[in-house]
Amino acid sequence: MDLSGKVAVVTGSGRGLGLAYARALAAAGASVVVNDVDAQAAEAAVKQITEDGGRAVAEVVAVGTGEAADALVNRAVNEFGRLDVMVTNAGVLRDRVLWKMSDDDFDTVQHVHLRGTFTCARAAAIRMREQGEGGRIIVAGSPAGQRGNFGQTNYAAAKAGIAAMVRTWAMELAKAGITANTVVPNAATEMTKTMPLFAPYIERYEKDGTPFPDSLRKGVAFGTAEDCAGLVVFLASDAAKDVTGQCVGIGGDKLSLWSHPQEISAAYTDGGWSADAIAAVWPTSVGRLPETYGIPAPQL
Template identity: 65%
Template structure:
């Protein structure tokens, strides 16, 4: 097993994607600290790992506060004697358009996703550097953080911020042998289960059947287990040279997202005045960048009646 003797923390791992990550890390030999706000979900996750022959312990607490981060790291050392891998997966949604989004809607999502990633990675970095044997940090991003999505100001800000932190931490922690990467998953979740476009894929998963090739190949949309392999890979020694990257995975598709970089550059002696921009902006900048994601029409055989 590739992760024998390693110890991992996975936040938000009582169910869904986080549970799949925790189970795969355990399957590859790691001991896992499971985290969730739901005691029953956390206990069930631990039981599933132990029953499969793995080792796990639970911390029931919300992601975000420094206290939770310290409890998670302390539990790894108290229960298993060390720490090697951190996966920051915990998250919540409070979707609504900008003009209806409350302070609480914004703060809640930022606290769990962005602050939760920051506080745990900060605490883990301190202990990993003290331990002196390197480590693996894997932060979970989203296509929304890469391209934006209608109604998700808070979530887009958090997920884009996570990727920005990942790039910074990759530089700061390189000397300590700690790799830091972001994973951009595309998979069936409780959120996508409510979207009519994905109905045929969700129905297939619920029946234990293979998702149609259109979803798995054309959209790169699959199950939580399709993402878990990348998590285990990035946690392993095989990925020791991979750091500072945003890597997408879903269904049959693997992607390396580019870092933002200029796509058009123009120079004008004396600078760019208002008049100069009015005259030349369109010609100099060319085709502007798109926002959001667009999906191709569903094949007729995968369409479901509405209403």
């Protein structure tokens, strides 16, 4: 993929998945605005990219507000002359079960993930429409947003909302040649390192480079952050000009397409449905095969 002449912003790109995305975009020829709340991490990321021969600058700001989004877009335009790709990757976690989750736990995650994605995408769309040459909006989803996950009311709600926004933006921005897609990654990060299933594999990988086994790479679609970066480069490229409104999974050796919510069964009656009528037909009609929920437990 050749992204020469393209300019990208990647939020939360001081480390982890965001850093992998920023490095891959730069390696493909794009100029990159690295964003993080940690100035040291952002500058270190820029140093890595430039030492590899890429072009990058750091913009240290916490995403969420319109002002922060404008600062990111303005930095791209002032430094490199334009904006072609907005990748919203920044995020935080405040995991709690429902009855223990505080207002602040909920609001903080919504502010960074949902509002941060919205404000950055809005600022990018305004600039891209002004340029009149199309563009790419690539946002971070999660299996939790597609399926739900224990202890993640706030995170799952934000990620589900992000997927819904992308489906809306795909319609609204089509005339301007701007695509909008959700990446649903699964990789070794600081977050997944805290999960007992993945922790020992990640520790061995970080210690001596021990590869992840096929039971993870294929069976659970789990690998390195770098394994997920190719999808972002593809979606940023001209090869993906007709790909929009999609939720695309990536992890380890697996690439997948997530379905959109849709009706899967229906029943009809003359005059409408009473509660008793619904109860009578539910087990053998609409409710005969209820949908599953939650991220399936990995089988290793």
